[in-house]
Amino acid sequence: MSTTSVLGGIVRRREDPALIQGTGAYVDDIKLPGELHAAFVRSPFARADITSVDASAALAMDGVRAVYTIDDVRDLGPLLAQVPVGALRPLLADGAVHHVGEAVAMVVADDRYVAQDAADAVVVEYEPREAVVTLKDSASDRVKVNDSLESNVLMSWAGPFGMEPDQIAEVKAGIDAGKARDDVVVVSQEMTNQRLIPVAIEPRAVLADYNAGYNSFNVWSSTQMPHALAGAVATMFGLPTTSVRVVAPEVGGGFGCKLNVYNDEILVAFASRHLGAPVRWTESRREAGNSTIQGRGWVATATLVGTRDGEIVGYELEGLADMGAYSQNFTVAIPFLGLFVGSGQYKMPTYWKIDCVATNTATTDAYRGAGRPEAIYYLERIIDMYAREIGLDPAEVRMKNFVPAAEFPAATSPLGFAMDTGDYATNLQALLDHYDYAGWRAEQEAARAEGRNVGIGLASYVEVCGFAPAGLADLGFSWSAYGLPTAFNGSGVVRVNPDGTATVVIGTGPSGQGHQTTWAQIVSDQLGIPFENIRVRHGDTAESPMGVGTFGSRSAAVDGSATYEAAARVREKAAKIAAHLLEASEEDIVFADGAAHVAGSPDSSVPWADIASVAYQPHKLPEGTEGGLETHVVYSPANATWPFGSHLAMVEVDADTGNVEILRYACMDDCGNVINPMIVDGQIHGGLAQGIGQALFEEAIYDEAGNLLSGSLVDYPIPTAGDLPAYELARTTTPTDINAMGVKGIGEAGTIGAAQTVVNAVVDALSPMGVRHIDMPLRPRKVWQAIQDARG
Amino acid sequence: MEITLKVNRREVSADVEPRTLLVHLLRERLRLTGTHVGCETGYCGACTVHVNGTAVKSCTMLAVQADGADITTIEGLASNGDLHPVQEGFWERHGLQCGYCTPGMIMSAVALLDANSNPSEDEIRHGLEGNLCRCTGYHNIVRAVEYAGAKMRGEEPPPPDWEVSA
Numbered sequence: 001m002s003t004t005s006v007l008g009g010i011v012r013r014r015e016d017p018a019l020i021q022g023t024g025a026y027v028d029d030i031k032l033p034g035e036l037h038a039a040f041v042r043s044p045f046a047r048a049d050i051t052s053v054d055a056s057a058a059l060a061m062d063g064v065r066a067v068y069t070i071d072d073v074r075d076l077g078p079l080l081a082q083v084p085v086g087a088l089r090p091l092l093a094d095g096a097v098h099h100v101g102e103a104v105a106m107v108v109a110d111d112r113y114v115a116q117d118a119a120d121a122v123v124v125e126y127e128p129r130e131a132v133v134t135l136k137d138s139a140s141d142r143v144k145v146n147d148s149l150e151s152n153v154l155m156s157w158a159g160p161f162g163m164e165p166d167q168i169a170e171v172k173a174g175i176d177a178g179k180a181r182d183d184v185v186v187v188s189q190e191m192t193n194q195r196l197i198p199v200a201i202e203p204r205a206v207l208a209d210y211n212a213g214y215n216s217f218n219v220w221s222s223t224q225m226p227h228a229l230a231g232a233v234a235t236m237f238g239l240p241t242t243s244v245r246v247v248a249p250e251v252g253g254g255f256g257c258k259l260n261v262y263n264d265e266i267l268v269a270f271a272s273r274h275l276g277a278p279v280r281w282t283e284s285r286r287e288a289g290n291s292t293i294q295g296r297g298w299v300a301t302a303t304l305v306g307t308r309d310g311e312i313v314g315y316e317l318e319g320l321a322d323m324g325a326y327s328q329n330f331t332v333a334i335p336f337l338g339l340f341v342g343s344g345q346y347k348m349p350t351y352w353k354i355d356c357v358a359t360n361t362a363t364t365d366a367y368r369g370a371g372r373p374e375a376i377y378y379l380e381r382i383i384d385m386y387a388r389e390i391g392l393d394p395a396e397v398r399m400k401n402f403v404p405a406a407e408f409p410a411a412t413s414p415l416g417f418a419m420d421t422g423d424y425a426t427n428l429q430a431l432l433d434h435y436d437y438a439g440w441r442a443e444q445e446a447a448r449a450e451g452r453n454v455g456i457g458l459a460s461y462v463e464v465c466g467f468a469p470a471g472l473a474d475l476g477f478s479w480s481a482y483g484l485p486t487a488f489n490g491s492g493v494v495r496v497n498p499d500g501t502a503t504v505v506i507g508t509g510p511s512g513q514g515h516q517t518t519w520a521q522i523v524s525d526q527l528g529i530p531f532e533n534i535r536v537r538h539g540d541t542a543e544s545p546m547g548v549g550t551f552g553s554r555s556a557a558v559d560g561s562a563t564y565e566a567a568a569r570v571r572e573k574a575a576k577i578a579a580h581l582l583e584a585s586e587e588d589i590v591f592a593d594g595a596a597h598v599a600g601s602p603d604s605s606v607p608w609a610d611i612a613s614v615a616y617q618p619h620k621l622p623e624g625t626e627g628g629l630e631t632h633v634v635y636s637p638a639n640a641t642w643p644f645g646s647h648l649a650m651v652e653v654d655a656d657t658g659n660v661e662i663l664r665y666a667c668m669d670d671c672g673n674v675i676n677p678m679i680v681d682g683q684i685h686g687g688l689a690q691g692i693g694q695a696l697f698e699e700a701i702y703d704e705a706g707n708l709l710s711g712s713l714v715d716y717p718i719p720t721a722g723d724l725p726a727y728e729l730a731r732t733t734t735p736t737d738i739n740a741m742g743v744k745g746i747g748e749a750g751t752i753g754a755a756q757t758v759v760n761a762v763v764d765a766l767s768p769m770g771v772r773h774i775d776m777p778l779r780p781r782k783v784w785q786a787i788q789d790a791r792g
Numbered sequence: 793m794e795i796t797l798k799v800n801r802r803e804v805s806a807d808v809e810p811r812t813l814l815v816h817l818l819r820e821r822l823r824l825t826g827t828h829v830g831c832e833t834g835y836c837g838a839c840t841v842h843v844n845g846t847a848v849k850s851c852t853m854l855a856v857q858a859d860g861a862d863i864t865t866i867e868g869l870a871s872n873g874d875l876h877p878v879q880e881g882f883w884e885r886h887g888l889q890c891g892y893c894t895p896g897m898i899m900s901a902v903a904l905l906d907a908n909s910n911p912s913e914d915e916i917r918h919g920l921e922g923n924l925c926r927c928t929g930y931h932n933i934v935r936a937v938e939y940a941g942a943k944m945r946g947e948e949p950p951p952p953d954w955e956v957s958a
């Protein structure tokens with residue numbers, strides 16, 4: 001296989017010198033003179049009516065500036081949500097609370113300690129009501145999550161996509177008919193894909209500063225979507241977007257949890273306007289569990305019908321997904337992203353239906369992978385069970401059922417989506433060969449002979465990223481709710497400055513992905529301007545073109561492509577100028593090493609600084625050429641991109657303790673062409689850690705009354721260095737045909753691939769004892785219990 | 793209460809409340825914002841600094857307890873513009889993404905290498921268990937520490953293990 005990297009260079013990150021010396025500035029590091037601090041009074045009940053709020057003691061405290069309740073902010077309306085299905089969140093509780101941790105009042109004071117003390121002094125009287133916490137209970141509509149809801153089941157996502165209900169029913173009937181064949185087995189399992197807390201190490205933080213003279217806001221927020229936040233603030237305060245500047249400075253991880261407009265962001269802006277001073281709020285780790293979105297939370301039954309020799313006849317997934325109490329940015333749309341990849345890499349009749357169910361818990365929304373890890377988890381677990389049932393190797397079963405490479409490009413998935421490019425069999429074969437799968441199996445046999453419980457897990461995945469095609473805007477992939485009814489375009493500005501350096505301005509707001517480095521590589525490759533002479537700016541809505549944000553593994557494929565195109569157009573113009581200066585023909589101009597050269601005449605060249613200086617002296621330009629050297633491109637791809645891959649894990653289970661140790665974890669990912677392999681690796685590593693974290697450790701646990709029992713890092717153990725293995729990575733390269741660089745995206749692949757790979761491995765280790773399935777997280781106690789149960 | 797301490801080789805005095813945490817003294821009063829806060833409860837390690845040469849989570853220590861101490865934060869690690877080998881290792885081996893855990897992680901790694909100049913991968917992983925990172929999956933943090941360890945021992949660092957094409 002060949003590597004066809006367009007750029008492919010390992011370049012140390014531009015971002016790092018500041019970050020390793022402590023000079024990068026996150027929101028909480030920025031101080032404004034006279035700034036005030038906000039703190040929230042939060043509900044201890046999952047469901048209650050509020051009978052009174054008494055802030056008098058708090059207001060009497062020294063240094064307290066204000067205590068706000070819903071009466072102060074009701075006029076602003078509820079928190080805007082991009083997909084407003086379900087109950088919308090009032091900015092502060094309006095007569096009732098619907099989850100533990102819901103904000104009831106906001107205190108603003110001179111310092112952080114005083115604000116917290118005053119929040120504790122606000123007396124709220126509640127009349128508790130019955131809460132619904134679990135999915136099945138809620139779906140029964142026995143008790144409503146919120147009086148305003150007609151049903152706790154907010155909507156359903158069913159597929160194949162694009163079909164009428166009766167056509168979908170026909171697909172289902174076809175699969176049901178298959179179940180009756182006498183040459184098939186039917187394998188079915190209900191499984192939980194547990195709720196997770198994203199845990200960015202930087203808690204969310206926001207600082208707002210209202211300027212009365214301009215009637216405008218400056219807002220610094222730890223957000224993945226600065227433009228959407230600016231649009232939301234403008235919309236809620238009835239201002240034009242030009243009156244709101246949002247800056248996302250360094251952002252300490254996001255993973256989807258900062259892909260939301262939050263009520264606290266709107267409220268500090270409100271308080272700043274009201275008090276005439278900057279107001280900030282920084283989330284505490286303790287409140288983050290309930291004040292920031294969570295992810296996952298599905299209970300569903302996967303059913304697979306297949307022949308005894310490994311041909312899949314049909315696949316069904318039916319279940320419930322937890323939305324929490326209020327719908328925020330994308331909430332109910334998350335399972336839709338699962339539908340996109342619901343049939344994975346396989347060609348098989350597929351029926352898919354997930355109901356979006358409200359509960360009296362924190363809101364759920366996008367957490368790394370967002371719907372796709374859930375969908376792939378169910379599919380890859382049930383395929384594994386099927387392989388075991390018919391006694392075939394799991395690799396062989398997968399191989400037999402892949403969408404054939406010949407159907408690409410633009411293969412239509414069984415669930416009705418056009419996929420760009422793919423070569424699944426080649427990728428899986430590469431995984432098996434590169435890591436010597438047969439050798440792994442031999443090692444497993446040897447270990448088993450010694451009485452060790454060693455298992456091997458295999459899983460394949462597709463991802464879909466860059467939800468950018470303009471047509472998707474009609475399905476809600478837009479920031480229309482925030483006053484920005486645009487498609488999810490990519491955007492990039494490339495400007496060559498008069499001294500021959502280049503400034504690149506992008507509308508995304510990264511949170512650790514290294515955009516400054518990758519984008520400088522893209523532009524350097526296009527223009528031949530040295531990497532170190534290119535400066536990439538992002539995250540500031542005042543200086544950047546409208547941008548969508550950093551999520552859905554979209555930045556390189558969508559915004560990178562926009563920048564690539566912008567640089568190409570700048571190059572075209574520069575070639576004209578260079579040709580004029582060198583008295584050569586435009587077609588012969590090539591750019592490299594900081595200069596334009598005439599192909600074939602090594603002595604004939606002009607440095608970028610000279611081209612640029614002429615560009616800004618219009619009288620020296622060729623006739624009819626406009627001054628300046630700058631382009632802004634808005635880019636809309638024809639399709640999303642569909643990366644894919646297969647992963648292998650080897651684990652050992654200690655049957656006495658239930659402890660799982662990952663002995664090896666090996667990947668064969670395919671994200672198309674790669675711009676910076678070092679950064680791509682890093683994205684995979686981090687994604688794997690989050691997938692493995694879900695498989696083995698993490699779970700947001702609510703008790704019957706709706707209390708979050710795992711809100712601290714003690715109760716919610718994200719993996720440490722000692723919990724994780726060294727990862728083995730390799731790749732195949734199947735470029736996409738929908739963008740010029742051939743890049744697909746990599747931000748979520750590791751997470752989408754990992755959880756089921758680990759669970760498959762653990763079940764493989766324990767299958768000789770009769771264990772068939774264990775729900776995640778596979779903590780020692782649960783694994784130990786499963787072993788006891790299997791042994792009877 | 794008036795306290796005097798040395799921070800990054802400079803003598804400083806401050807009047808602090810008894811309940812002021814060391815991390816807040818560093819961040820809010822001395823404006824050394826490279827030391828981060830991720831949990832304020834001693835679990836994430838983002839606030840790790842050196843107190844008299846030992847790695848300490850500065851959210852678990854009161855400012856008054858640091859009276860008379862010699863403190864080094866991430867801002868004081870490089871000397872005369874030269875990065876510490878651990879800082880260099882993090883840069884060379886992509887040991888950071890968002891950078892939020894990084895100052896604390898680097899301070900812990902420096903302490904780890906001070907105590908054990910040639911740690912195994914396992915020793916590095918367990919030695920850094922008090923520092924959480926959500927971005928890197930730790931792989932490249934381990935490689936960064938290996939790089940730094942080699943440098944500090946005067947050896948050639950192991951080559952990077954970036955992904956290969958099959």
Ligand code: FES
Binds near residue numbers: 830840
């Ligand atoms: S902030 Fe000190 S350990 Fe987390």
Ligand code: FES
Binds near residue numbers: 887
């Ligand atoms: S680099 Fe982001 S938390 Fe470690």
